Amino acid sequence: MKNRPSLVTEICGIRSPNPFWLASAPPTNTGAQVRRAFEAGWGGAVWKTLDFEPIVNVSSRYGAVDYDGRKIMGFNNIELISDRTLEENLAEIREVKREFPDHALVVSLMVESERGSWHDMVKRVEDTGCDGVELNFGCPHGMSERGMGSAVGQVPEYTEMITSWVKEVAQTPVLVKLTPNITDIRAIGRAAQAGGADGLSLINTVNSIIGVDIDTYRPLPHVAGRGSHGGYCGPAVKPIALHMVHALAADPEIHIPISGIGGIQAWQDAVEFMLLGATGVQICTAVMHYGFRLVEHMVSGLEQWMIDKRFERTSDFVGKTVPAIGDWGELDLGYKVVAEIDQDRCIHCGLCYAACEDGAHQSITRTEVPDQEFATSGGAHFETSGGRRFMAGAGGGYINRYEIDQETCVGCNLCSLLCPVDACISMVTRESGLPSMTWAEYQARLEKGEVEAIRPPQHG
Amino acid sequence: MSLLDPDELARNFAEIRPPFTPDEARAQAARCLFCFDAPCTRACPTHIDVPRFIRQILHSNPAGAAETILDSNVLGGSCARVCPTEVLCEGACVDRILQGEAVPIGGLQRFAVDWADEKGLSVFEPGTDTGRRVAIVGAGPAGLSCAFELRRRGHGVEVFEARDLAGGLNTIGIAAYKITTEYALSEVERVRAMGAEIRLETPIDGAGLAKLMEEYDAVFLGIGLGATASLGIPGEETGGVWEALEFIFQTHRKPFAECGVGRRVVVIGGGNTAIDAATAAVRLGADRVTIAYRRTRADMPAYAHEYELAKSDGVIFEWLSAPLECLRTGGTLTGLRMQRLEMQGVGRDANLVPVAGSEFMLECDMVVKALGQQPLVGLTGAIDGLEIDRGRVVVDPRSGATSVPGLFAGGDCISNGAEVVNAVEEGRIAARGISDFLDGR
Numbered sequence: 018m019k020n021r022p023s024l025v026t027e028i029c030g031i032r033s034p035n036p037f038w039l040a041s042a043p044p045t046n047t048g049a050q051v052r053r054a055f056e057a058g059w060g061g062a063v064w065k066t067l068d069f070e071p072i073v074n075v076s077s078r079y080g081a082v083d084y085d086g087r088k089i090m091g092f093n094n095i096e097l098i099s100d101r102t103l104e105e106n107l108a109e110i111r112e113v114k115r116e117f118p119d120h121a122l123v124v125s126l127m128v129e130s131e132r133g134s135w136h137d138m139v140k141r142v143e144d145t146g147c148d149g150v151e152l153n154f155g156c157p158h159g160m161s162e163r164g165m166g167s168a169v170g171q172v173p174e175y176t177e178m179i180t181s182w183v184k185e186v187a188q189t190p191v192l193v194k195l196t197p198n199i200t201d202i203r204a205i206g207r208a209a210q211a212g213g214a215d216g217l218s219l220i221n222t223v224n225s226i227i228g229v230d231i232d233t234y235r236p237l238p239h240v241a242g243r244g245s246h247g248g249y250c251g252p253a254v255k256p257i258a259l260h261m262v263h264a265l266a267a268d269p270e271i272h273i274p275i276s277g278i279g280g281i282q283a284w285q286d287a288v289e290f291m292l293l294g295a296t297g298v299q300i301c302t303a304v305m306h307y308g309f310r311l312v313e314h315m316v317s318g319l320e321q322w323m324i325d326k327r328f329e330r331t332s333d334f335v336g337k338t339v340p341a342i343g344d345w346g347e348l349d350l351g352y353k354v355v356a357e358i359d360q361d362r363c364i365h366c367g368l369c370y371a372a373c374e375d376g377a378h379q380s381i382t383r384t385e386v387p388d389q390e391f392a393t394s395g396g397a398h399f400e401t402s403g404g405r406r407f408m409a410g411a412g413g414g415y416i417n418r419y420e421i422d423q424e425t426c427v428g429c430n431l432c433s434l435l436c437p438v439d440a441c442i443s444m445v446t447r448e449s450g451l452p453s454m455t456w457a458e459y460q461a462r463l464e465k466g467e468v469e470a471i472r473p474p475q476h477g
Numbered sequence: 478m479s480l481l482d483p484d485e486l487a488r489n490f491a492e493i494r495p496p497f498t499p500d501e502a503r504a505q506a507a508r509c510l511f512c513f514d515a516p517c518t519r520a521c522p523t524h525i526d527v528p529r530f531i532r533q534i535l536h537s538n539p540a541g542a543a544e545t546i547l548d549s550n551v552l553g554g555s556c557a558r559v560c561p562t563e564v565l566c567e568g569a570c571v572d573r574i575l576q577g578e579a580v581p582i583g584g585l586q587r588f589a590v591d592w593a594d595e596k597g598l599s600v601f602e603p604g605t606d607t608g609r610r611v612a613i614v615g616a617g618p619a620g621l622s623c624a625f626e627l628r629r630r631g632h633g634v635e636v637f638e639a640r641d642l643a644g645g646l647n648t649i650g651i652a653a654y655k656i657t658t659e660y661a662l663s664e665v666e667r668v669r670a671m672g673a674e675i676r677l678e679t680p681i682d683g684a685g686l687a688k689l690m691e692e693y694d695a696v697f698l699g700i701g702l703g704a705t706a707s708l709g710i711p712g713e714e715t716g717g718v719w720e721a722l723e724f725i726f727q728t729h730r731k732p733f734a735e736c737g738v739g740r741r742v743v744v745i746g747g748g749n750t751a752i753d754a755a756t757a758a759v760r761l762g763a764d765r766v767t768i769a770y771r772r773t774r775a776d777m778p779a780y781a782h783e784y785e786l787a788k789s790d791g792v793i794f795e796w797l798s799a800p801l802e803c804l805r806t807g808g809t810l811t812g813l814r815m816q817r818l819e820m821q822g823v824g825r826d827a828n829l830v831p832v833a834g835s836e837f838m839l840e841c842d843m844v845v846k847a848l849g850q851q852p853l854v855g856l857t858g859a860i861d862g863l864e865i866d867r868g869r870v871v872v873d874p875r876s877g878a879t880s881v882p883g884l885f886a887g888g889d890c891i892s893n894g895a896e897v898v899n900a901v902e903e904g905r906i907a908a909r910g911i912s913d914f915l916d917g918r
Contacts, residue, residue: 085535086507364571367513383514400568403561403749403780404825407568409579412519437510437575 022323023330024316026060028274028296029190029215031148033060033121036287036331037315040218040278040299041065041125041151041194044309046099048109052116057309058316061121063218063299066098066153067106068128069138072160074100080227080237082253091253092302093227095238095245097159098127103141111145123192126183127153127165130175135182149189152180152214154205155196155221158247167196167221173208180212190215192276195261197254198224202261203268210273217265218276218299220258222248251302255280259293266294266339282306284318291331292338346456350471353449354428356380356421360396362441363419365410369432369442370419379476380426385415423447425474479734481762486733489760493654493786494558494584502588506535508572509580516569517582522902523550527566531585543593544600546586550905551625552618552664554594555647556898557587558656561749563782565898594663603672604631609915612637612693613673614681617645618897619888620699621668622904623877623911628671630912636673637689639680645701645888646722647897652753653728654760683859690883695911698857698870698879698886699904702850702894708745712803713844717810721746721754721847728757739843741765743813745800746847747777752787754845759790767839769795771818771829799829801836803844812840849894857890869893877907878914885911 024035038061039045039054046065054062074096082091099106114122124142128134142150154170161168169175176193183191193209195202197220206217224246228237236244258279265271277295281287282303290298303311328334358369373381388411392399396416399406410416421432433442451471454462462468479486497505509531517527526545533542546553562568562583570579593600609632613620616638624634642648648661669675681689689696705720707713719737721744727736738761744751747770758766768787770777773796777784788794795815802814817835820827852868864871864880870891872878877885887903889895 086503364574365512365516366510366571367515368510371513402564402568402782403778405561405564405780407520407564409569409573410516410571412516412521412569415519416516417514 020324022320022328024060024319024323026297026331028276029149029192031061031121031123031190032119033297034119035060035316035319036291036297037312038062038121038123038276038297038299039304040301041153042301042305043096044301044304046101048113051109051113051122054304054309054312055113055117055120058312059120059309061123061148061297063151064106064110064122064124064147066125066127066156067103067138067142068098068126069103069134071100071102072097075240077238077240080247081251082227089251089302089306091227091249092251092305093222093225093247093249095158095240095247098125098153098156107141107145110142110147114146114148121149122147123149123151125151125153125194127156127160130164130169130179132182135179136186139183139186143188147189149192149215150183150187151192151194151218152183153194153221154179154209155194155219156248157196157198157222157224158245167198167224170194170196170205170221171199173204176205177208177212180209180214184213192216192218194221194278195219196221197257197261197279202264203271206265206268206271210271214273216274216276216296217271218278219265220254220261220279222250223254223257225249250280252280252282255286255289259289262290262295263293263339263342266336267342282311284315284322287315287319288322288334291335293342294336294339296332296335348455349453350456350459351449351451351453353447353451354444355423355426355447356428356430356432357423357443357445358419358421358432359441359443360418360420362438364438364441365417365419366437367417367419368435368437370417372431372435377429377431378425378427378474380422380474381432382420382422384418384420386418388414388416391416391418425476427474479736479738479761481734483732483734486761490653490728490733496591497581497584497588502534502585505581505585506531508576509535510571510575512571516571517566517580520569521549521566522896522898523553523556523905525549525553525566525586527582530589531580531582534585534589539589539592540596540598540600542589543598546590547593547601547667550898550901551622551667552647552897552901553586554590555618555656555661555664556901557583557590558660559647559651560896560898561780561782564780599667599670601625601629601671603628606633607631607915609633609694610635611695611697611911611915612689613697613699614686614689615639615645615699615701615888615890616643616665616675616677617699617701617888618647618900619701619904619907620645620697621665622901623697623699623885623887623908624673624904625668625671626905626908627911628668628673630908632694632912632915634673635693636675637679637681638675638677641678643675643677645699645900649726649729650722650750652725652757654756658729681856683856686856686860690881694915695883695885697877697904697907697911698884698890699888699900700853700856701889703853704851705846706848706851708800708846708848710800710802712805712810713846715803715805715808715810717842718803718844718846721750721845722850724754724845725750725757728761733761736761737843738763739841741841742767742843742845743800743839743841744768744845744847746770746849747772747779748847748849749779749783750849751845751847752779752783752792754847755787755792756790758843758845759792763843765793766791767793767795767841769798769800769813769815769839771797771799772820772825772827773797776825776827795839797829798837799831800844804838810842810844812838813844815839850889852893853890860884867893872903872907873910875906876910876913877903878910883914885914
């Protein structure tokens with residue numbers, strides 16, 4: 018194909034053939050894995066977190082949340098950092114980097130909060146020829162009990178201090194990986210930047226208990242009957258991550274690039290992270306679920322989307338949506354949308370009706386149309402078999418017609434979100450009869466008597 | 478006698494729709510959209526809350542699912558096997574529009590009921606004894622359903638069955654690859670466990686019925702239908718000519734290897750029973766099975782999916798043809814003399830006119846008559862004041878009440894032949910009607 022867009026990404030000086038990196042996690046535990054990942058097409062990898070001494074992991078480590086028949090909507094783990102020796106890891110890092118000079122190879126680190134220890138570790142790791150280091154200030158379980166991981170990332174002063182120690186010796190770019198288990202991500206992001214960080218990676222996992230086995234009353238996962246809180250990730254955490262990535266991207270005080278992480282399983286997820294300010298992305302859970310081959314679809318999807326949108330390089334769209342998100346108080350109270358059901362597409366499942374009636378604003382009507390009348394009006398046709406007539410969606414002699422009462426519809430989106438049919442329910446803009454105004458402007462106009470108090474739509 | 482070996486016969490009669498594994502059930506259950514005012518439930522004659530039981534399966538509550546099903550339909554297990562779901566619940570399923578394929582509701586229903594059966598779960602209890610006694614004539618689906626519902630209300634029930642097995646056509650009249658005798662009988666036990674007494678080999682005639690009317694507080698007629706209509710042609714009275722139900726009965730009562738079947742079998746008729754008989758003949762090892770029907774494919778009362786099954790079994794169809802005579806050599810059936818018919822008009826109201834010079838021969842050593850069963854007018858005609866319309870006992874569809882006070886009816890005797898699920902619902906409606914009647918409402 019001619020005129021392919023370039024997916025080459027550069028984040029704080031680290032270049033990779035595409036923005037898809039493996040996050041520091043089980044998929045980057047060994048040289049063999051990272052080698053296979055690069056062969057499969059991954060643009061970069063962050064090596065599983067190293068310390069001087071290997072840790073010991075427990076048996077039974079992961080738990081998952083399934084959703085009505087689909088596996089692993091959310092995933093958690095109580096696994097710790099690398100359980101292999103530093104020497105083994107460093108040797109493999111050196112080897113892989115030599116074999117794949119054009120791929121980004123970053124090494125995740127977590128050592129005790131001693132300046133000397135950090136200096137020593139950074140020097141030894143950089144000696145492998147790796148492209149950068151990532152400081153793991155994020156893991157919420159296990160290591161945090163030893164004063165590492167999120168125990169650092171939850172305290173701005175610690176974050177700044179340790180980052181600055183690392184920067185004292187680091188020759189390569191330093192990324193700081195942030196924990197979402199905080200009140201305001203910007204405080205930690207600013208602290209890392211103040212310590213000299215070249216980039217921010219987020220989010221690490223969310224502190225969680227994945228579940229309880231209701232037959233045995235044991236926590237999940239369990240180790241000889243006992244559990245511990247673990248790090249939650251997977252598709253379910255993406256919105257939390259998007260919010261935090263955006264919060265940093267939109268923060269006027271933060272100027273360093275962001276590597277977006279959290280629940281990315283498809284190329285669209287990556288695009289969303291990038292539109293909200295991430296220069297590149299890191300992925301783990303989806304690979305643990307489906308393997309390294311996922312990256313082919315991600316590269317292809319991103320490329321096709323960029324061709325479609327006429328972007329030549331990823332930097333053309335990074336951060337594009339950032340300015341569109343701000344405070345609620347900036348939203349326009351004069352803007353109005355209502356739902357509209359395309360009757361030709363409706364399959365008569367009634368999910369919109371039940372949801373609107375019980376969970377929203379009672380603005381969908383249900384009319385029992387005799388099936389004969391429905392058929393003659395061209396809505397559908399009867400099928401016959403052995404003299405019996407039947408019609409999908411009909412039963413008991415009628416078919417339900419669902420319609421939006423646009424006078425009372427508040428435009429909440431609920432029906433359009435849960436409708437199982439593509440493009441059946443759309444949200445259309447309507448004249449609200451109100452001027453375009455924010456909450457503050459509305460308050461001012463109210464005071465001056467320029468507008469009447471806005472009431473929710475009244476049901477007749 | 479079948480020429481096939483027992484292993485091959487067993488394979489031939491293996492269940493056509495094997496049960497779902499838990500993984501299959503979960504995957505299929507996940508497809509259900511959980512419709513509001515669900516079309517499947519509306520299309521089910523017994524109005525089983527389908528979205529509810531499917532969600533119960535999805536959320537690991539098969540016992541609850543079985544309760545949902547059996548609460549509406551005590552024969553929910555056999556309906557899951559024998560219902561023409563394609564034209565009922567699954568025909569109404571909106572996933573047919575969305576995904577081109579219905580959620581397999583029948584299979585999921587079976588999964589739940591089988592699960593409860595395997596665990597030996599019984600969730601229903603008889604009501605507090607009312608002291609009232611109801612006689613039920615016929616232990617088929619209508620009678621069993623009526624008995625079950627009456628017991629839930631605390632009324633005493635005695636069921637009188639002419640045959641030596643309860644369950645009616647469910648037990649012996651449906652293709653053996655859809656439902657086994659054992660399964661149908663296990664559902665009889667579900668009713669018996671509620672305290673209904675079932676007296677087998679106790680046929681009731683007109684005088685017997687009059688006695689029941691005197692001795693019991695109410696009587697329910699669930700007598701079904703009688704013998705198959707005759708062909709009305711020479712030679713049909715002697716060997717080699719079977720009634721379709723008799724032919725199917727044997728597959729439920731004897732080892733397959735001992736079942737009678739010809740090498741060349743002609744089934745006369747175009748209904749679902751004709752298909753069941755033809756496909757059974759194929760499975761028993763007949764070399765050539767032909768269905769001869771006087772109308773066309775489009776007018777056949779058999780369901781489209783049943784026709785497709787017969788076709789894929791290799792059954793040959795002779796449309797617009799009728800038998801004239803059974804041909805015999807030395808008393809042995811050798812063939813049927815047939816003639817072609819022409820339809821004058823459209824559909825089932827069209828006149829069927831013989832085509833001159835169109836006679837032809839169908840070689841065969843077995844003829845199976847599947848022309849539909851005749852009403853038991855001998856019994857119903859003996860009841861004073863019982864309104865009958867074209868052989869059907871007339872009832873109030875809301876209560877099952879006949880024109881005779883205290884006498885209720887349901888099942889094939891009021892419909893002249895419908896599905897098991899219709900009989901179940903009619904038995905249930907009548908149980909409500911009887912209860913109201915006993916309460917003086």
